[in-house]
Amino acid sequence: MNAKAYLVTAAASILLATAASAQTLYKLIDRNGKVTYSESKPKEFDGQVIRLDIDPNANTATLPKPTGPIGGPAAGQAATPKDIAVARMQGAQERLERAKQALQNARDNPTESDFERVGKVGGGSRPVPTEQYIGRVSRLEDEVRQAEEAVARAEKGR
Numbered sequence: 001m002n003a004k005a006y007l008v009t010a011a012a013s014i015l016l017a018t019a020a021s022a023q024t025l026y027k028l029i030d031r032n033g034k035v036t037y038s039e040s041k042p043k044e045f046d047g048q049v050i051r052l053d054i055d056p057n058a059n060t061a062t063l064p065k066p067t068g069p070i071g072g073p074a075a076g077q078a079a080t081p082k083d084i085a086v087a088r089m090q091g092a093q094e095r096l097e098r099a100k101q102a103l104q105n106a107r108d109n110p111t112e113s114d115f116e117r118v119g120k121v122g123g124g125s126r127p128v129p130t131e132q133y134i135g136r137v138s139r140l141e142d143e144v145r146q147a148e149e150a151v152a153r154a155e156k157g158r
Helices: 003-021 081-108 131-157
Strands: 023-030 035-038 047-054 115-118 126-129
Touching: 081 131
Parallel strands: none
Antiparallel strands: 023 035, 023 047, 115 126
């Protein structure tokens, strides 16, 4: 292959590669305002056609390097067993606190649908918790117990 043919082939390849990196979409807006998108321009469309040239390389993000957990090892250093134990303990304590708050909230703020009235209407009726409410409180109590066990296991692993 001679030098001219080589240059023409190289130039054509570069042009094709550049053209391939850009993408064209068409935004179609019909008379009713409905928006659709198409990869090819429609031949007969009774509405507005807007050409959108999209550069897939334009939408990139550069993420910062991770620095590790707060109070943990610096960037580039491996976490020590102590760091892992501390993180595990903090997670277990946070889980326990959330479980206790959810249980206390359910006990302190029952909704009207959590109780039904039993007895004589207009006089001797009393509120009785529904099965759903009892089940919800029971599940929340189980979550507190499980969280307490997780804290105990984390304390042993310290």
